[in-house]
């Protein structure tokens with residue numbers, strides 16, 4: 001099966017819209033592979049935090065991105081053999097990832113690694129530019145969103161459940177800032193492509209969203 005014929009579902013959208021949750025559940029239902037592209041940017045950010053490399057040194061960050069020693073195993077993540085599953089989920093890491101993600105060399109260094117996840121029988125992947133840049137020929141492209149207030153509530157609940165300290169007002173401000181940074185950058189901005197289905201999940205349950213994505217996928221195969 002050549003790579004172009006391997007089905008891909010892309011789920012792009014702003015922070016805490018539910019992309020990762022929905023993508024993982026859809027991948028499980030279809031027995032497809034799953035790629036959390038945001039985790040790659042977060043791993044670069046974590047490497048910067050841990051090594052205090054200058055986050056404006058684009059070439060140094062591109063080297064880090066190119067040589068990430070990462071292992072994805074179900075829902076856990078190892079960087080250089082160390083479990084960083086929760087360490088990358090802090091808002092500090094998410095914010096730095098968003099700042100670093102504006103750099104062309106970092107994005108270029110992660111592109112082939114992301115595309116290598118396209119393996120039989122198929123791939124479900126979430127991020128900001130999966131349908132617009134990484135997999136432009138994806139079988140189904142979804143833009144998943146929700147109100148900023150709902151997304152702040154979801155992220156707050158999620159972080160507290162992970163034992164990570166959080167403040168709802170700070171989270172809401174972080175979400176507004178991250179939304180603006182990710183959608184106004186020059187390179188690979190977060191946007192709904194013309195061939196992309198909009199799914200506003202503000203008032204939908206996880207199950208309703210998963211069922212809608214599966215319905216859309218079955219309708220376009």
Ligand SMILES: Nc1ncnc2c1ncn2[C@@H]1O[C@H](COP(=O)(O)OP(=O)(O)O)[C@@H](O)[C@H]1O
Nearest residue numbers: 015016017018019020021154158201204205206
């Ligand atoms: N439709 C939904 N309704 C309520 N909670 C949701 C919904 N979708 C996702 N969540 C929850 O919101 C939180 C953030 O979801 P996540 O998948 O991490 O978002 P993203 O990957 O877009 O940042 C998770 O705790 C998840 O369980």
Ligand SMILES: Nc1ccn([C@H]2C[C@H](O)[C@@H](COP(=O)(O)OP(=O)(O)O)O2)c(=O)n1
Nearest residue numbers: 015016037038039041097098101127128129
């Ligand atoms: N495909 C992607 C994925 C993430 N990024 C950047 C921009 C995002 O704010 C950060 C973190 O992404 P991530 O999806 O982990 O963030 P959320 O879980 O949506 O809060 O990385 C990107 O530029 N392109």
